[in-house]
Amino acid sequence: MTAGCIIQVINPNTSRSMTETIAVAARSVAAPGTEILAVCPQEGVPSIEGHFDEAIAAIGVLQQVKLGREAGVSGHVIACFGDPGLLAARELANRPVIGIAEAAMHMATLVATRFSIVTTLPRTLVIARHLLHQYGFERHCAALHAIDLPVLALEDGSGLAQQKVREHCIQAKQQDGSGAIVLGCGGMADLARELTQELGIPVIDGVSAAVKMIESLHALGLNTSKHGDLAFPQAKPLSGMFGGFNR
Amino acid sequence: MTAGCIIQVINPNTSRSMTETIAVAARSVAAPGTEILAVCPQEGVPSIEGHFDEAIAAIGVLQQVKLGREAGVSGHVIACFGDPGLLAARELANRPVIGIAEAAMHMATLVATRFSIVTTLPRTLVIARHLLHQYGFERHCAALHAIDLPVLALEDGSGLAQQKVREHCIQAKQQDGSGAIVLGCGGMADLARELTQELGIPVIDGVSAAVKMIESLHALGLNTSKHGDLAFPQAKPLSGMFGGFNR
Amino acid sequence: MTAGCIIQVINPNTSRSMTETIAVAARSVAAPGTEILAVCPQEGVPSIEGHFDEAIAAIGVLQQVKLGREAGVSGHVIACFGDPGLLAARELANRPVIGIAEAAMHMATLVATRFSIVTTLPRTLVIARHLLHQYGFERHCAALHAIDLPVLALEDGSGLAQQKVREHCIQAKQQDGSGAIVLGCGGMADLARELTQELGIPVIDGVSAAVKMIESLHALGLNTSKHGDLAFPQAKPLSGMFGGFNR
Amino acid sequence: MTAGCIIQVINPNTSRSMTETIAVAARSVAAPGTEILAVCPQEGVPSIEGHFDEAIAAIGVLQQVKLGREAGVSGHVIACFGDPGLLAARELANRPVIGIAEAAMHMATLVATRFSIVTTLPRTLVIARHLLHQYGFERHCAALHAIDLPVLALEDGSGLAQQKVREHCIQAKQQDGSGAIVLGCGGMADLARELTQELGIPVIDGVSAAVKMIESLHALGLNTSKHGDLAFPQAKPLSGMFGGFNR
């Protein structure tokens, strides 16, 4: 029953072109009755490549989740591979919230015994490693690769970053003993289907995976639990630039 | 794009009434374009409550997966909470295969920080514990409960087992510090939606969860990886009662 | 050589009275040559009891770290038991940054084989649990207790929260098989020394522990590593309300 | 008191020559009073190189365990390195059941701090990895090696597979930092003693190790616990080709 499903896909950085890449990927897999609302914060960081960037981006994510909730969406996707603000967003939301790292990693464990990750800068590997640990998938990840180019290289039109992703995917298939590959950046969302064809193994994009997860939870009538750990934030007045969060 | 999705839902035991319960649950969440083929083995065990029962049931699962593959289904669900024969089925299949314990546990981690499991006989807890460990969700499970009634008590029409499941779910909500509950038997598939309503927290049935996962993988174009660990079984002649597996 | 050590103690919430409690605790253990700069964000949340609150507070922490760095402090303490923004702050800082949960947990493992945690609301337990996991101390923690009162109850002057902390500490000593207790809130900083005396076991406050850790790292000439994972954030223009972070 | 000990050594595949190799290895270490009954299933797979093969083989193992139990044996060895059907067999048996992977891994931890595994096809490594995890020996295994030849190459009389095993053992000794080597296939049972001599480190065969474990449990009066998880299977009518399991 995915009819009537409205999914807010939040690009946590402020790049419009990346938001568009993500939107296209999301729409390409959405079920007939699903509407994709692709948004990004008004204010924040142009790309996310570390913990500081994530902390900034998390505020934009939360602002969008609040707007999405007020608009009555069926669920929220956090479309950055670090899943910035995930648990905070789950507190704020009354519908499901899925991060794209989470989505891609879950899907990978369903089609292979072990997977590899291909991401952007080496400094983001620590974030992926922490997420593997948090989600329980440490043993399911055979290796992590970084193409050593910044996130926005994926948007520069040169195709260089895309070529490097492809090379690392081929290398991962040959060397890691993995059965699947997880693409470690929202900006790689458009590459998954083609690489899956070319390499002959599942190459997984978290954006499209997360869209299907929200649709699934929606159809199952499952929402973020408001009992216990993820209950709505305690009501309290936020001050200054955070005043917008007050009801 | 779930249009054209045909899902084989395999009840690994030989109970027709439980197969029907499972079929109803599967169909209740299937997307418009999805067809549910609910099957059970011709030969095997009437219910599954231990490792021996699982070993027997695995053969029936594999026979059905072979038939399903020949019939060109889009994916297979193993509808018993121990996920019997899961990795073997993944070797045999060229489409996705999902176990209902796997499906329910994954979904639970998406809507709560920790979940509880409510299952049938205490002796089956060890199987659930091993699966938590294998899937990486040990730390996500707060507690396991057994109603101490056999699987087929769920099919005896008395409603006693259903009442016990309900009581243990209420208890789990109150005592475990969990945000969600996973129902630990395919025969409980019809209880999830009602208990979710009554308890006000996600109560998750693996059958319906697995159906949505197959639909998702189908829409994403992701199939069981045939590279490495889950490649098709080595071609070799099976003898005697297993001859049916030979091509 | 703690002479010349200036420690910025950041209360991540906006409560002035709690900032004062924290400042007093910090000063009570500071070495002769150490100066304590106790600050809190201008804007943010009055108390921190969940992931949403933490995400908001992290921005204030980062703003203060930036100010502290510009002022040339020797190190930074994040004085909230969830250690909000810790890794982001480490990216931003060129000096050591210590969270009080981290500090207290580390110290506890040095004086006992296992410790208990006593914190405020039950909903914050999940944060403590994640930190134990992240820092490697899961097996060193025997039990977690929540007094079931909000953080600001510690500042209401009634003494009720303090009494409850005391009761839970006594209970923890008797029941958990722990050799030490970690106080799970910056607002409990003033209770540690007295409870250590009364109970006859180490009762550890993270604020004072973190101050000593910064002094230690300062004396050892050890700073946050700028090689690899914790390198300064990539230079990029932040927009809108985050513009203050641009150099 | 190993007098009167009758050990059923079950080769889970249908290869007579491998059954003979295993029988010889078992007899070469059996205590004076021990009788070795080497058997293999009438029906099943000629060799075991994956989860599907294991699922098939498990039925044959269970049939043999039933026969062995009726014949009053003192214990059962499952002589395939994946330990197929181990927990199911323990349910069925009233005497001890030992898998050869289990036996070899246990023994290895008694004589070295870390061990390496040398097995047949790369696709079987995932099975060994899961067993290490299940038995608790993940950290005790330094590395896994595959000779990249199928199981039956060990029976082709050319000696090529044996030569490859030897080469990988030498390599493992030199590169892995391991103190011992575990041979990862029942068909390698005859190589252990000679390689132990040649390499000067313990090279461990699981068949002979398992025989000694059964003798030990027999002498200690320890049988598979019938209290709880491993109690006899629930009595229920099996249908069709499994009817032979009904009493």
Add this chain to the structure above:
Amino acid sequence: MTAGCIIQVINPNTSRSMTETIAVAARSVAAPGTEILAVCPQEGVPSIEGHFDEAIAAIGVLQQVKLGREAGVSGHVIACFGDPGLLAARELANRPVIGIAEAAMHMATLVATRFSIVTTLPRTLVIARHLLHQYGFERHCAALHAIDLPVLALEDGSGLAQQKVREHCIQAKQQDGSGAIVLGCGGMADLARELTQELGIPVIDGVSAAVKMIESLHALGLNTSKHGDLAFPQAKPLSGMFGGFNR
């Protein structure tokens, strides 16, 4: 081929009566051709109930291992549940060395999915917990019990300690969901067989288990690996009271 097997069973404390209890237990399970040499240090602690006692006892263990090696024994058992000096003894020995905690825990995992431990003073539980962790059996242990009597209470002839052990074993069987019980003290060696009978589940004594393990390793021709981590200690002159260790 256990003929010609000489096992040195080392009671690490200086209690003659406990050495005798241990010797009787060892002999009661020794194979016909096995000779048991039961020894205890001349100097050391009368009983072992903590890390300090263990450190002292380790020296006596090492002295005995040296003597045993010179006497040409086939293997050494360290008959105290903390396995004091185990890895050091393995460096010193050219034959196998087995600790009784190790032996009992290994055996327990072979006959049950989970076991309970019943030991003496609560303060020794931390040692058992560390060993579970070191050997890889954390998940296989369901619970630990302490009878809260010192080790030597087992030798006072009153039978009180024995009665308490029995009570805790019954309680463990009823409450822990364990299939087997491990006796956590060398001084309980004489109780295992009787309790196994009475309780109807395996109750395991490490002394007898370790004897069978040495016999097994002896028959298999497996000795402590001298390659790498457990190589003989570097030759160096020991001074003072340790001079006896110099060759």
Add this chain to the structure above:
Amino acid sequence: MTAGCIIQVINPNTSRSMTETIAVAARSVAAPGTEILAVCPQEGVPSIEGHFDEAIAAIGVLQQVKLGREAGVSGHVIACFGDPGLLAARELANRPVIGIAEAAMHMATLVATRFSIVTTLPRTLVIARHLLHQYGFERHCAALHAIDLPVLALEDGSGLAQQKVREHCIQAKQQDGSGAIVLGCGGMADLARELTQELGIPVIDGVSAAVKMIESLHALGLNTSKHGDLAFPQAKPLSGMFGGFNR
């Protein structure tokens, strides 16, 4: 309040020159009010490179702790990277006891997400690995390196060992993806500050780190917990060469 702090720094081996190296390192970071008492055992091993050496050295450590306690010191440092006798010393002491491996590892996790270890002989790596595991820092250690020279090569005046340490540190920085390096031997204490400068990342010596930890615990009024696991050893007469431990 580090005034009045007297720290007993115990070199567990009998090398006077290494004791002096350690003493210098300890004094170089001690706070103004701190007094360093550098001692080593009268009797024992000249260097520590394995478990046997550690067992011997532990006795000397305990003798010194007893003396230190009688002299009223404020805390004890065990200045060998294997932390020999740590938990036993904590039982014996009424003040804090810190091992240098423990100290260095803790400090490293405060300034980097992952660290590397550079130690002496390969055979000591297993000890470091066990400590990482015991302290909870397995995941924080990216790699371990051995310079393959014995401990006393650091004291031979040739500078060769120091050069090798430097080379391995450079290699570790370049290859391991670590942000910090832990020096794995008390004899390397004098190298940390210079290497920190040269390499531009934290290179951590445990001796100086442990001194600051004792000062910190002293200032915080935190002592080794005498409640439970680390309570004083049970009073019992020690015999023979251990008689000196009797009161």
